[in-house]
Amino acid sequence: MRFRGWMITSRQDGSAAEWKELALAELPEGDVLVRVQATGLNYKDALAMTGRGKVVRAFPMVPGIDLAGIVAESRSPRWRPGDRVLLTGWGAGEAHWGGFAEYARVRAEWLTPLPAGFTPERAMTAGTAGFTAMLAVMALEDAGVTPERGEIAVTGAGGGVGGFAIALLAALGYAVTAVTRREALAPYLRSLGARAVIPPAALGDPQKPLQSERWAGAVDAVGGGTLAALLAATAYRGCVAACGLAGSAGLPGTVFPFILRGVRLTGIDSVYCPQPLREKAWPRLAALVPATAWEEIGEAAPLEEALTRSEALLRGEARGRTVFRIGSANP
Numbered sequence: 001m002r003f004r005g006w007m008i009t010s011r012q013d014g015s016a017a018e019w020k021e022l023a024l025a026e027l028p029e030g031d032v033l034v035r036v037q038a039t040g041l042n043y044k045d046a047l048a049m050t051g052r053g054k055v056v057r058a059f060p061m062v063p064g065i066d067l068a069g070i071v072a073e074s075r076s077p078r079w080r081p082g083d084r085v086l087l088t089g090w091g092a093g094e095a096h097w098g099g100f101a102e103y104a105r106v107r108a109e110w111l112t113p114l115p116a117g118f119t120p121e122r123a124m125t126a127g128t129a130g131f132t133a134m135l136a137v138m139a140l141e142d143a144g145v146t147p148e149r150g151e152i153a154v155t156g157a158g159g160g161v162g163g164f165a166i167a168l169l170a171a172l173g174y175a176v177t178a179v180t181r182r183e184a185l186a187p188y189l190r191s192l193g194a195r196a197v198i199p200p201a202a203l204g205d206p207q208k209p210l211q212s213e214r215w216a217g218a219v220d221a222v223g224g225g226t227l228a229a230l231l232a233a234t235a236y237r238g239c240v241a242a243c244g245l246a247g248s249a250g251l252p253g254t255v256f257p258f259i260l261r262g263v264r265l266t267g268i269d270s271v272y273c274p275q276p277l278r279e280k281a282w283p284r285l286a287a288l289v290p291a292t293a294w295e296e297i298g299e300a301a302p303l304e305e306a307l308t309r310s311e312a313l314l315r316g317e318a319r320g321r322t323v324f325r326i327g328s329a330n331p
Protein backbone atom coordinates (compact mmCIF):
# COMPACT_ATOMS: atom_id res chain seq x y z
CA MET A 1 0.00 0.00 0.00
CA ARG A 2 1.25 3.46 -0.87
CA PHE A 3 0.80 6.72 1.00
CA ARG A 4 2.17 10.27 0.97
CA GLY A 5 4.63 12.02 3.22
CA TRP A 6 7.71 14.20 3.52
CA MET A 7 11.12 12.59 3.25
CA ILE A 8 14.44 14.25 4.09
CA THR A 9 17.48 12.94 2.30
CA SER A 10 21.13 13.75 2.76
CA ARG A 11 22.86 15.66 -0.05
CA GLN A 12 26.44 16.74 -0.56
CA ASP A 13 25.46 20.34 0.27
CA GLY A 14 23.30 19.42 3.29
CA SER A 15 19.83 17.86 3.19
CA ALA A 16 16.64 18.27 1.18
CA ALA A 17 12.98 17.70 2.00
CA GLU A 18 10.72 16.21 -0.66
CA TRP A 19 6.95 15.47 -0.71
CA LYS A 20 6.66 11.96 -2.09
CA GLU A 21 4.91 8.59 -2.27
CA LEU A 22 6.04 5.97 0.21
CA ALA A 23 5.15 2.31 0.78
CA LEU A 24 4.12 0.70 4.07
CA ALA A 25 6.94 -1.80 3.57
CA GLU A 26 9.47 1.06 3.74
CA LEU A 27 8.40 2.09 7.26
CA PRO A 28 10.96 1.36 9.98
CA GLU A 29 10.67 -1.34 12.65
CA GLY A 30 8.04 -0.92 15.35
CA ASP A 31 5.20 -2.89 16.88
CA VAL A 32 2.37 -0.43 16.18
CA LEU A 33 1.22 0.99 12.84
CA VAL A 34 -0.60 4.31 13.24
CA ARG A 35 -2.78 5.97 10.62
CA VAL A 36 -1.79 9.58 11.20
CA GLN A 37 -4.73 12.01 11.32
CA ALA A 38 -2.90 15.15 12.41
CA THR A 39 0.57 16.49 13.11
CA GLY A 40 1.95 19.94 13.83
CA LEU A 41 4.92 22.16 13.10
CA ASN A 42 7.51 22.58 15.83
CA TYR A 43 10.67 24.68 15.86
CA LYS A 44 12.68 21.45 15.61
CA ASP A 45 10.63 20.29 12.59
CA ALA A 46 11.30 23.60 10.86
CA LEU A 47 15.05 23.15 11.42
CA ALA A 48 14.86 19.58 10.06
CA MET A 49 12.77 20.52 7.01
CA THR A 50 15.06 23.38 6.02
CA GLY A 51 18.30 21.52 6.79
CA ARG A 52 19.31 24.03 9.46
CA GLY A 53 20.51 22.68 12.77
CA LYS A 54 21.52 19.08 13.25
CA VAL A 55 18.10 17.70 14.10
CA VAL A 56 18.02 14.67 11.81
CA ARG A 57 20.29 11.89 13.06
CA ALA A 58 19.70 9.27 10.32
CA PHE A 59 18.83 9.56 6.62
CA PRO A 60 16.47 9.13 4.88
CA MET A 61 14.05 10.50 7.48
CA VAL A 62 10.35 11.25 7.61
CA PRO A 63 10.29 14.38 9.80
CA GLY A 64 7.64 15.33 12.35
CA ILE A 65 8.31 15.01 16.08
CA ASP A 66 4.57 14.75 16.83
CA LEU A 67 1.61 12.76 15.55
CA ALA A 68 -1.94 11.82 16.52
CA GLY A 69 -4.09 9.18 14.92
CA ILE A 70 -5.65 5.74 15.07
CA VAL A 71 -3.92 2.41 15.61
CA ALA A 72 -4.16 0.47 12.34
CA GLU A 73 -2.19 -2.64 13.39
CA SER A 74 -0.59 -3.69 16.66
CA ARG A 75 1.69 -6.50 17.74
CA SER A 76 1.66 -5.11 21.30
CA PRO A 77 -0.89 -6.09 23.96
CA ARG A 78 -1.00 -2.40 24.99
CA TRP A 79 -2.87 -1.25 21.86
CA ARG A 80 -5.61 -2.53 19.60
CA PRO A 81 -6.68 -1.41 16.13
CA GLY A 82 -9.00 1.58 16.48
CA ASP A 83 -7.32 2.99 19.62
CA ARG A 84 -6.86 6.77 19.48
CA VAL A 85 -3.29 7.73 20.31
CA LEU A 86 -0.77 10.54 20.24
CA LEU A 87 3.00 10.62 20.23
CA THR A 88 5.44 13.45 20.93
CA GLY A 89 9.21 13.16 21.04
CA TRP A 90 11.06 9.89 21.74
CA GLY A 91 13.27 10.70 18.72
CA ALA A 92 10.41 10.63 16.18
CA GLY A 93 11.34 12.79 13.19
CA GLU A 94 14.96 12.82 14.39
CA ALA A 95 16.18 9.22 14.67
CA HIS A 96 12.97 7.33 13.82
CA TRP A 97 10.47 8.16 11.02
CA GLY A 98 7.96 10.67 12.39
CA GLY A 99 4.56 12.23 11.82
CA PHE A 100 4.83 14.12 8.51
CA ALA A 101 3.24 11.23 6.59
CA GLU A 102 -0.07 9.40 6.41
CA TYR A 103 1.30 6.38 8.31
CA ALA A 104 3.93 5.85 11.01
CA ARG A 105 5.26 2.64 12.54
CA VAL A 106 6.41 3.23 16.12
CA ARG A 107 7.13 1.53 19.42
CA ALA A 108 4.14 0.77 21.64
CA GLU A 109 5.70 2.42 24.70
CA TRP A 110 6.01 5.78 22.90
CA LEU A 111 2.25 6.14 22.50
CA THR A 112 -0.06 8.01 24.89
CA PRO A 113 -3.84 7.58 24.82
CA LEU A 114 -5.66 10.54 23.32
CA PRO A 115 -7.51 12.13 26.28
CA ALA A 116 -11.28 11.53 26.25
CA GLY A 117 -13.15 14.17 24.31
CA PHE A 118 -9.97 15.42 22.63
CA THR A 119 -9.56 15.39 18.83
CA PRO A 120 -6.34 14.53 16.98
CA GLU A 121 -6.40 18.05 15.58
CA ARG A 122 -6.52 19.63 19.05
CA ALA A 123 -3.82 17.28 20.31
CA MET A 124 -1.59 18.43 17.48
CA THR A 125 -2.53 22.08 17.85
CA ALA A 126 -0.83 21.61 21.20
CA GLY A 127 1.78 19.06 20.09
CA THR A 128 5.21 19.15 21.69
CA ALA A 129 4.85 22.92 22.22
CA GLY A 130 1.63 22.72 24.25
CA PHE A 131 2.82 19.65 26.13
CA THR A 132 6.07 21.44 27.03
CA ALA A 133 4.09 24.45 28.25
CA MET A 134 1.98 22.13 30.45
CA LEU A 135 5.16 20.53 31.88
CA ALA A 136 6.59 24.00 32.58
CA VAL A 137 3.43 25.08 34.41
CA MET A 138 3.47 21.85 36.45
CA ALA A 139 7.13 22.52 37.31
CA LEU A 140 6.23 25.98 38.62
CA GLU A 141 3.45 24.41 40.71
CA ASP A 142 5.91 21.81 42.07
CA ALA A 143 8.22 24.67 43.05
CA GLY A 144 5.40 26.20 45.12
CA VAL A 145 4.70 29.09 42.75
CA THR A 146 0.99 29.74 43.36
CA PRO A 147 -1.11 32.50 41.72
CA GLU A 148 -1.01 34.55 44.96
CA ARG A 149 2.78 34.80 44.72
CA GLY A 150 2.62 37.35 41.87
CA GLU A 151 3.31 37.85 38.17
CA ILE A 152 4.58 35.15 35.81
CA ALA A 153 6.60 36.12 32.72
CA VAL A 154 6.26 34.09 29.51
CA THR A 155 8.90 34.74 26.85
CA GLY A 156 8.79 33.88 23.15
CA ALA A 157 5.11 34.59 23.70
CA GLY A 158 4.22 34.67 20.01
CA GLY A 159 5.35 31.07 19.53
CA GLY A 160 3.77 27.71 20.32
CA VAL A 161 5.21 27.13 23.80
CA GLY A 162 4.56 30.76 24.74
CA GLY A 163 0.93 30.78 23.57
CA PHE A 164 0.03 27.62 25.45
CA ALA A 165 1.91 28.72 28.58
CA ILE A 166 -0.14 31.93 28.64
CA ALA A 167 -3.47 30.13 28.10
CA LEU A 168 -2.71 27.49 30.76
CA LEU A 169 -1.41 29.93 33.38
CA ALA A 170 -4.34 32.31 32.82
CA ALA A 171 -6.81 29.41 33.14
CA LEU A 172 -5.22 28.56 36.50
CA GLY A 173 -5.62 32.15 37.73
CA TYR A 174 -2.05 33.42 37.38
CA ALA A 175 -1.31 37.01 36.34
CA VAL A 176 0.69 36.57 33.14
CA THR A 177 2.98 39.05 31.45
CA ALA A 178 3.74 38.11 27.84
CA VAL A 179 7.18 39.04 26.53
CA THR A 180 7.32 39.43 22.75
CA ARG A 181 9.48 41.13 20.15
CA ARG A 182 6.32 41.76 18.11
CA GLU A 183 4.20 44.59 19.48
CA ALA A 184 1.50 43.80 16.90
CA LEU A 185 0.76 40.51 18.70
CA ALA A 186 -0.52 42.31 21.83
CA PRO A 187 -4.26 41.83 21.04
CA TYR A 188 -3.70 38.10 20.35
CA LEU A 189 -1.66 37.62 23.54
CA ARG A 190 -4.29 39.45 25.61
CA SER A 191 -6.99 37.26 24.07
CA LEU A 192 -5.08 34.22 25.38
CA GLY A 193 -5.16 35.71 28.87
CA ALA A 194 -2.03 37.86 29.22
CA ARG A 195 -2.67 40.80 31.53
CA ALA A 196 0.35 42.74 30.24
CA VAL A 197 2.49 42.58 27.09
CA ILE A 198 6.06 43.91 27.15
CA PRO A 199 9.07 43.90 24.79
CA PRO A 200 12.22 41.91 25.75
CA ALA A 201 14.07 45.19 26.49
CA ALA A 202 11.64 45.79 29.39
CA LEU A 203 13.13 42.74 31.16
CA GLY A 204 16.08 44.95 32.06
CA ASP A 205 19.82 44.74 31.52
CA PRO A 206 20.81 41.04 31.24
CA GLN A 207 24.28 41.92 32.55
CA LYS A 208 22.99 43.12 35.92
CA PRO A 209 23.42 40.27 38.42
CA LEU A 210 20.29 41.27 40.34
CA GLN A 211 17.33 43.51 39.58
CA SER A 212 14.35 44.43 41.74
CA GLU A 213 12.18 41.39 42.45
CA ARG A 214 9.43 41.33 39.85
CA TRP A 215 8.54 37.78 38.81
CA ALA A 216 7.11 35.03 41.00
CA GLY A 217 8.03 32.70 38.16
CA ALA A 218 8.69 32.49 34.45
CA VAL A 219 8.38 30.17 31.47
CA ASP A 220 11.26 30.87 29.11
CA ALA A 221 11.43 29.67 25.49
CA VAL A 222 14.22 32.06 24.45
CA GLY A 223 17.34 31.43 26.57
CA GLY A 224 20.50 33.59 26.57
CA GLY A 225 20.26 37.16 27.88
CA THR A 226 16.47 36.82 28.20
CA LEU A 227 16.87 33.94 30.65
CA ALA A 228 19.61 35.79 32.55
CA ALA A 229 17.41 38.89 32.87
CA LEU A 230 14.47 36.78 34.08
CA LEU A 231 16.58 35.09 36.75
CA ALA A 232 17.97 38.42 37.95
CA ALA A 233 14.42 39.78 38.44
CA THR A 234 12.84 36.67 39.97
CA ALA A 235 11.48 37.18 43.46
CA TYR A 236 12.62 35.35 46.59
CA ARG A 237 12.09 31.55 46.18
CA GLY A 238 10.63 32.03 42.72
CA CYS A 239 11.19 29.61 39.87
CA VAL A 240 12.08 29.89 36.18
CA ALA A 241 11.26 26.98 33.86
CA ALA A 242 13.80 26.89 31.00
CA CYS A 243 12.19 25.32 27.94
CA GLY A 244 13.95 26.62 24.88
CA LEU A 245 16.70 28.38 23.01
CA ALA A 246 14.83 30.34 20.31
CA GLY A 247 17.19 33.27 20.99
CA SER A 248 20.34 31.58 22.26
CA ALA A 249 21.65 28.41 23.86
CA GLY A 250 23.78 30.55 26.18
CA LEU A 251 23.23 31.01 29.89
CA PRO A 252 25.01 34.21 30.87
CA GLY A 253 24.57 35.60 34.37
CA THR A 254 25.73 35.02 37.92
CA VAL A 255 24.80 32.74 40.81
CA PHE A 256 23.44 35.67 42.86
CA PRO A 257 19.73 34.93 42.15
CA PHE A 258 20.30 31.36 43.40
CA ILE A 259 22.35 32.05 46.50
CA LEU A 260 20.80 35.33 47.65
CA ARG A 261 17.16 34.78 46.71
CA GLY A 262 16.83 30.98 46.63
CA VAL A 263 15.63 31.25 43.03
CA ARG A 264 15.17 27.92 41.25
CA LEU A 265 15.99 27.24 37.63
CA THR A 266 14.21 24.14 36.46
CA GLY A 267 14.78 22.37 33.15
CA ILE A 268 11.96 21.08 30.97
CA ASP A 269 12.49 18.14 28.63
CA SER A 270 9.49 16.93 26.69
CA VAL A 271 11.26 14.42 24.43
CA TYR A 272 12.06 11.67 26.92
CA CYS A 273 9.49 12.70 29.53
CA PRO A 274 8.36 9.48 31.29
CA GLN A 275 4.98 8.04 30.27
CA PRO A 276 3.26 8.43 33.72
CA LEU A 277 3.96 12.18 33.64
CA ARG A 278 2.66 12.37 30.04
CA GLU A 279 -0.55 10.67 31.13
CA LYS A 280 -1.00 13.30 33.84
CA ALA A 281 -0.08 16.28 31.65
CA TRP A 282 -2.15 15.55 28.52
CA PRO A 283 -5.62 15.24 30.14
CA ARG A 284 -4.84 18.35 32.19
CA LEU A 285 -3.86 20.31 29.10
CA ALA A 286 -6.97 19.09 27.25
CA ALA A 287 -9.21 20.20 30.12
CA LEU A 288 -7.55 23.54 30.93
CA VAL A 289 -7.14 25.29 27.58
CA PRO A 290 -10.34 27.22 26.87
CA ALA A 291 -12.17 26.64 23.56
CA THR A 292 -11.40 30.16 22.34
CA ALA A 293 -7.64 29.69 22.87
CA TRP A 294 -7.55 26.59 20.63
CA GLU A 295 -9.05 28.68 17.84
CA GLU A 296 -6.70 31.61 18.48
CA ILE A 297 -3.46 29.60 18.70
CA GLY A 298 -4.00 26.98 15.99
CA GLU A 299 -4.00 27.49 12.25
CA ALA A 300 -4.80 24.49 10.06
CA ALA A 301 -2.85 23.90 6.85
CA PRO A 302 -2.31 21.04 4.41
CA LEU A 303 0.79 18.95 5.11
CA GLU A 304 2.10 19.78 1.61
CA GLU A 305 2.77 23.31 2.96
CA ALA A 306 5.18 22.07 5.65
CA LEU A 307 8.29 23.42 3.91
CA THR A 308 7.02 26.96 3.26
CA ARG A 309 5.54 27.06 6.77
CA SER A 310 8.93 25.96 8.18
CA GLU A 311 10.72 28.79 6.41
CA ALA A 312 8.20 31.33 7.74
CA LEU A 313 8.55 29.95 11.28
CA LEU A 314 12.34 30.31 11.18
CA ARG A 315 11.98 33.88 9.86
CA GLY A 316 10.05 34.54 13.10
CA GLU A 317 6.80 35.24 11.21
CA ALA A 318 4.70 32.36 12.53
CA ARG A 319 2.18 32.93 15.30
CA GLY A 320 1.01 30.22 17.67
CA ARG A 321 0.86 26.80 16.02
CA THR A 322 0.41 25.35 12.56
CA VAL A 323 -1.56 22.09 12.64
CA PHE A 324 -1.63 19.76 9.66
CA ARG A 325 -4.77 17.67 9.15
CA ILE A 326 -4.12 14.44 7.32
CA GLY A 327 -6.79 12.52 5.43
CA SER A 328 -10.49 13.13 5.92
CA ALA A 329 -11.09 11.18 9.15
CA ASN A 330 -10.78 13.86 11.79
CA PRO A 331 -13.66 13.43 14.21
Ligand SMILES: NC(=O)c1ccc[n+]([C@@H]2O[C@H](COP(=O)([O-])OP(=O)(O)OC[C@H]3O[C@@H](n4cnc5c(N)ncnc54)[C@H](OP(=O)(O)O)[C@@H]3O)[C@@H](O)[C@H]2O)c1
Pocket: 042, 043, 044, 128, 129, 132, 155, 156, 157, 158, 159, 160, 161, 162, 179, 180, 181, 182, 185, 221, 222, 242, 243, 244, 245, 246, 247, 248, 268, 269, 270, 271, 313, 316, 318, 320
Ligand atom coordinates in the same frame (compact mmCIF):
# COMPACT_ATOMS: atom_id res chain seq x y z
N1 LIG B 1 12.45 21.54 26.20
C1 LIG B 1 11.67 20.95 25.35
O1 LIG B 1 11.33 19.77 25.47
C2 LIG B 1 11.13 21.77 24.22
C3 LIG B 1 9.90 21.47 23.63
C4 LIG B 1 9.38 22.33 22.66
C5 LIG B 1 10.12 23.41 22.24
N2 LIG B 1 11.34 23.64 22.78
C6 LIG B 1 12.14 24.80 22.38
O2 LIG B 1 11.44 25.95 22.85
C7 LIG B 1 11.63 27.03 21.95
C8 LIG B 1 10.29 27.56 21.50
O3 LIG B 1 9.59 26.54 20.79
P1 LIG B 1 8.25 26.93 20.02
O4 LIG B 1 7.69 25.67 19.50
O5 LIG B 1 7.42 27.82 20.85
O6 LIG B 1 8.87 27.77 18.80
P2 LIG B 1 8.20 28.90 17.94
O7 LIG B 1 6.75 28.64 17.76
O8 LIG B 1 9.07 29.14 16.77
O9 LIG B 1 8.30 30.19 18.90
C9 LIG B 1 9.50 30.71 19.36
C10 LIG B 1 9.27 32.17 19.74
O10 LIG B 1 10.48 32.66 20.31
C11 LIG B 1 10.68 33.99 19.90
N3 LIG B 1 11.94 34.06 19.13
C12 LIG B 1 12.24 33.45 17.96
N4 LIG B 1 13.48 33.75 17.55
C13 LIG B 1 13.99 34.56 18.50
C14 LIG B 1 15.22 35.22 18.65
N5 LIG B 1 16.21 35.09 17.75
N6 LIG B 1 15.40 35.96 19.75
C15 LIG B 1 14.43 36.10 20.66
N7 LIG B 1 13.22 35.51 20.56
C16 LIG B 1 13.02 34.74 19.49
C17 LIG B 1 9.50 34.38 19.02
O11 LIG B 1 8.53 34.97 19.86
P3 LIG B 1 8.19 36.55 19.74
O12 LIG B 1 8.26 36.90 18.29
O13 LIG B 1 6.85 36.64 20.33
O14 LIG B 1 9.23 37.27 20.55
C18 LIG B 1 8.98 33.05 18.54
O15 LIG B 1 7.62 33.12 18.21
C19 LIG B 1 12.51 26.48 20.82
O16 LIG B 1 13.85 26.77 21.11
C20 LIG B 1 12.27 24.99 20.89
O17 LIG B 1 13.33 24.24 20.35
C21 LIG B 1 11.85 22.84 23.74
